[in-house]
Every structure is written in C-alpha cells, then in structure tokens.
Amino acid sequence: MNDPHAKEGMSLIVKTVTRWLKGFLLLYGAYIVLYGHLTPGGGFAGGVIVACAFILVFLACGAGIGHRTLGRLAASELDSAGALIFTAVGALGIALGGVFFRNFIRTPPEAHFRLLSSGVIPVCNIAIGLKVGTSLFMVLAILSAVHVAVKGGRRRMVRRREDKS
Amino acid sequence: MTILAALLFLMLVGAIIAVETTNLLSAVISVGAVGFLLSIAFLFLGAPDIAITQLVVEILCLVILIRATISRDLTAVSGEREFFGMVVGVALVVLVALAGIAAFEQFPPFGEPVMARFPDDAPSATYLAEGLDRTGAANIVTAVILDFRAYDTLGEATVLFCAILGALALMRRRARRQRDGDETEEGDAA
Amino acid sequence: MIYALCLMLIAVGLYGVVVKKNVVKIVISLAIMEYGINLLLILVGYRAGGHAPIMEPGASPAEFAAGAVDPLPQALVLTSIVIGLGVLAMMVAICIRLYERYGTFDITEMRRLRG
Known part of the structure; x- marks a missing residue:
C-alpha cells in the first residue's frame, strides 16, 4: 500500500486477475515458441503472445508497475539480443556450413518429432520470439507514454502520468 | 466452401461498417471483428500457424489503435471529401477492381494450388x-x-x-x- | 466466387483510403486492405480438402506432400502479418504527430492550415 504506483491503472479486480494470468500467458507464449518446429506456432506468434502478457500488466497496473516488470532498457537489450542471436546463427552457417543460414546441425531420422531436433530452427525461433515480443511491447509503451494536451492555446505532448496529477 | 463464403461475406459487412461508420470506436471494433473472422477463415484454409498469429496480432492491433488514437478528444468523424475527389476515388476503385477481375483469369480455379501447375x-x-x-x-x-x-x-x-x-x-x-x-x-x- | 469476395474486401479498403478524410479511418482502411491481400495469398495456395502442412509421426512424406496445402504462401503471409503490425504502429505514431501539429485528424483541414 506504500507503493507509489499502487493507485495507478484499473480496479483491484482487474489487477488481481492480471497477477494470476500473466504467468500463464508467459508460459503459453514460451510453449508456442519452443514447440514452433513441431506444432503450429513459432517465433512470431509466441513473441506476440509474450508481448501481450507484458502489455496486459502495463495496461492493468499502470505504466509504473508495467515498466518495473519489463523496463524499457531491458526491453531494448532483449530486442537487440534477439537480432544478434539470429544473425549470429546465420553467420555460423557460413563458418560451419559454407552458406549463410545453413542448418549446420544435421538431424538424424530417429530424432524427428522430438523437442531437441531440427538443428538451429529452435534457436532461431527463440531469437525471433525475443525480438518480436520485446519490440512490440516497446512500441506500445512508447505510444501510450505521451499524449497531446492543449495548454495555453498550444498543443504539445505531455507524459500521461504528469497530466493526471 | 459455403462456410468460407459466409465468413468472407461477414468480413465484407464488417469492413463496410468500419469504413462507413461515423464513430471512430465502432470503426476500430469492426476492424477487430474482420480480423477475428479472418483468423477463423485461415483455420478453414488449413493454415493454423497463420490463424494463431493473426489472432494475437489482431488483439495487439486493437490495443494499439484504441489506446493511442481513441483516447483523443474527438471520436466522431464527419463526412467525406468534396465531390470531385470522391468521383476520382470511386473511379480509381472501379479501375482497380476491373484490373483484379482481369488478373483472376490467370489464377488457378479455387481449391487447386498454384504449385499443381508445375507438377515436377x-x-x-x-x-x-x-x-x-x-x-x-x-x-x-x-x-x-x-x-x-x-x-x-x-x-x-x-x-x-x-x-x-x-x-x-x-x-x-x-x-x-x-x-x-x-x-x-x-x-x-x- | 471466393476470389471475387476477396477482391471486394480489398476494394472496400481502397475506397476507404481514397475517399475518407479522417487519418485514423485511412489507417483502418489500410489494415482492411492488408487483410484482403493476406487472404488472397492464402487462397491461392489452398488445396480442396487439403490438410495443414504439419507432419505427424508415421506419415509417409510422399502421401503427405500429395495432400497438404501450399506452405510457401503461408510462410510469406506469416511475415507479412507481423510487418503489418509494425507498420500500423508507425502509422499510429504519425497520426499522433499530425494531431499534435494541427489539432485535428482531418486531412482537408491540414491542407488549409499548412503554411
């Protein structure tokens, strides 16, 4: 109750349900990403689901708690990490296989339909999921951080939180 | 086939409502309806990957549109462009539709993928x-x-x-x- | 028939883009156009009665390949949907900028206020 951000956001019911749901949403997103090479899904869908989990916290509990769950700096670092992993996998394809984005880990036929199969594809899926999820969270945080207010006959962008007080 | 046509018809209705309504909030919600129907259509077309992606992307799209634009002070939309611009616009749409109909003659009949043209x-x-x-x-x-x-x-x-x-x-x-x-x-x- | 309905969806989106005055309406119409084009690409790859291009254990590859829908348009549309979301976010940012500059979402008003 001493939390300065405790009054932000929506009602107590929404916040409680969000606290319960966000773990399940993250779990579901991680499942979709990790099993992308076996079942429908993959890095894109799973990444957007992960972004939805963070955005739910962001919208229900306000920007303060939302940024404590995933800060803007951490989001941009994870975004860059996803892009770096993806290009590094591509570059390793040159080093080990001779071609950019070569799948340099061969999969024996008896390993099909297992979680740990199909070479670099799960790694790429995780990288894409990180990239898509964090960048979409960032764009929503940026878009909803400011809004236009009329002050003294002039319009300018102000931070939402300052405007409320 | 019938289900798909019905879904497409509903999508068309939703799209027309979204374009023509004067309330911005109902327009955004109609776009959401179109997106969710599109997701169901993808399921019927044998594309579960795309159905999942379309579903979650649609949710995020709605959140962005509502959060970033609808909370402005004006939500009502007034009118169209002046008469001349409207005539030119409708002419352009008719032209594109005619070009599309001409292009469909090159398309394979529905239910036959393009890859069946090159069997080898x-x-x-x-x-x-x-x-x-x-x-x-x-x-x-x-x-x-x-x-x-x-x-x-x-x-x-x-x-x-x-x-x-x-x-x-x-x-x-x-x-x-x-x-x-x-x-x-x-x-x-x- | 199905192709014609899909083309009508694209045409409705195009009509909204060229005729409407409100910037947010134009963004919404672009989104509708994008849906129509994605659906058209998937329809081109559809095989009547075909199943999803996901293998199950025990299926023989030749049999699977004869009955699955085309995976290539699906892969293209998958990237296209996510790009569409990024582009939509950027368009919304431009809308907010325009509103801050002109105080309205109406493009004809913007033309008058320029100077």
Whole structure:
C-alpha cells in the first residue's frame, strides 16, 4: 500500500486477475515458441503472445508497475539480443556450413518429432520470439507514454502520468 | 466452401461498417471483428500457424489503435471529401477492381494450388516432400521461414526494427525541444 | 466466387483510403486492405480438402506432400502479418504527430492550415 504506483491503472479486480494470468500467458507464449518446429506456432506468434502478457500488466497496473516488470532498457537489450542471436546463427552457417543460414546441425531420422531436433530452427525461433515480443511491447509503451494536451492555446505532448496529477 | 463464403461475406459487412461508420470506436471494433473472422477463415484454409498469429496480432492491433488514437478528444468523424475527389476515388476503385477481375483469369480455379501447375519442379512440392528429412522440422511452414528461406525472415526482422525505430523517432521529444526552443521546455516541466 | 469476395474486401479498403478524410479511418482502411491481400495469398495456395502442412509421426512424406496445402504462401503471409503490425504502429505514431501539429485528424483541414 506504500507503493507509489499502487493507485495507478484499473480496479483491484482487474489487477488481481492480471497477477494470476500473466504467468500463464508467459508460459503459453514460451510453449508456442519452443514447440514452433513441431506444432503450429513459432517465433512470431509466441513473441506476440509474450508481448501481450507484458502489455496486459502495463495496461492493468499502470505504466509504473508495467515498466518495473519489463523496463524499457531491458526491453531494448532483449530486442537487440534477439537480432544478434539470429544473425549470429546465420553467420555460423557460413563458418560451419559454407552458406549463410545453413542448418549446420544435421538431424538424424530417429530424432524427428522430438523437442531437441531440427538443428538451429529452435534457436532461431527463440531469437525471433525475443525480438518480436520485446519490440512490440516497446512500441506500445512508447505510444501510450505521451499524449497531446492543449495548454495555453498550444498543443504539445505531455507524459500521461504528469497530466493526471 | 459455403462456410468460407459466409465468413468472407461477414468480413465484407464488417469492413463496410468500419469504413462507413461515423464513430471512430465502432470503426476500430469492426476492424477487430474482420480480423477475428479472418483468423477463423485461415483455420478453414488449413493454415493454423497463420490463424494463431493473426489472432494475437489482431488483439495487439486493437490495443494499439484504441489506446493511442481513441483516447483523443474527438471520436466522431464527419463526412467525406468534396465531390470531385470522391468521383476520382470511386473511379480509381472501379479501375482497380476491373484490373483484379482481369488478373483472376490467370489464377488457378479455387481449391487447386498454384504449385499443381508445375507438377515436377514446384519449390513448394520439394519443401513438402523433403522438408522433414532436410531440416528435421515437422512444421513445414517453420522449416520454410527459418531454413529454406531464412533471408525472408532476416528481412522481416529488419523491417520490423525499422518500423519500431521510426515510431520511436517520431514520438521522442528532444528534437522538438531543439527546434521550438523554450516552448516545449515548459511543457516538459508541467 | 471466393476470389471475387476477396477482391471486394480489398476494394472496400481502397475506397476507404481514397475517399475518407479522417487519418485514423485511412489507417483502418489500410489494415482492411492488408487483410484482403493476406487472404488472397492464402487462397491461392489452398488445396480442396487439403490438410495443414504439419507432419505427424508415421506419415509417409510422399502421401503427405500429395495432400497438404501450399506452405510457401503461408510462410510469406506469416511475415507479412507481423510487418503489418509494425507498420500500423508507425502509422499510429504519425497520426499522433499530425494531431499534435494541427489539432485535428482531418486531412482537408491540414491542407488549409499548412503554411
């Protein structure tokens, strides 16, 4: 109750349900990403689901708690990490296989339909999921951080939180 | 086939409502309805990957549209462009529709994929037949986007990065502070 | 028939883009156009009675390849949907900038206020 951000956001019911749901949403997103090479899904869908989990916290509990769950700096670092992993996998394809984005880990036929199969594809899926999820969270945080207010006959962008007080 | 036609008809109705209604909030919600119907249509077309992606992207799209634009003070929309612009616009739409109908003569009949035209050397047929052996991924769509055609995905990541960067650059305030001088300073302090 | 309905969806989006005055309406119409084009690409790859291009254990590759829908348009549309979301976010940012500059979403008003 001493939390300065405790009054932000929506009602107590929404916040409680969000606290319960966000773990399940993250779990579901991680499942979709990790099993992308076996079942429908993959890095894109799973990444957007992960972004939805963070955005739910962001919208229900306000920007303060939302940024404590995933800060803007951490989001941009994870975004860059996803892009770096993806290009590094591509570059390793040159080093080990001779071609950019070569799948340099061969999969024996008896390993099909297992979680740990199909070479670099799960790694790429995780990288894409990180990239898509964090960048979409960032764009929503940026878009909803400011809004236009009329002050003294002039319009300018102000931070939402300052405007409320 | 009938279900698909019904879904498409509903999507069409939703699209017309979204374009024609005067309330911005109902327009955004109608777009959401179109997107969810599209997701169901993808399920019927044998594309569960796309159905999942479309579903979650639609949710995020609605959140962005509502959060960023609807909370402005004006939600009602008034009228169309003046008469001349409207006539030119409708003429353009009719022209594009005629061109599309002309293009459909080249399309395969519905229910027959394009790859059936090249029974021996279609790339899709190769992906389907040898995808599991060559990549080890049971989901052939994932095998295509992350192994056979990973350049596409790299380009996609670049485009997404550029779009996010553009949104960031548009929304930041420091550049305006340099240009406008003192006025924005007090706006920040407020 | 199905192709014609899909083309009508694209045409409705195009009509909204060229005729409407409100910037947010134009963004919404572009989104509708994008849906129509994605659906058209998937329809081109559809095989009547075909199943999803996801293998199950025990299926023979030749049999699977004869009955699955085309995976290539699906892969393209998958990237296209996510790019569409990024582009939509950027368009919304431009809308907010325009509103801050002109105080309205109406493009004809913007033309008058320029100067």
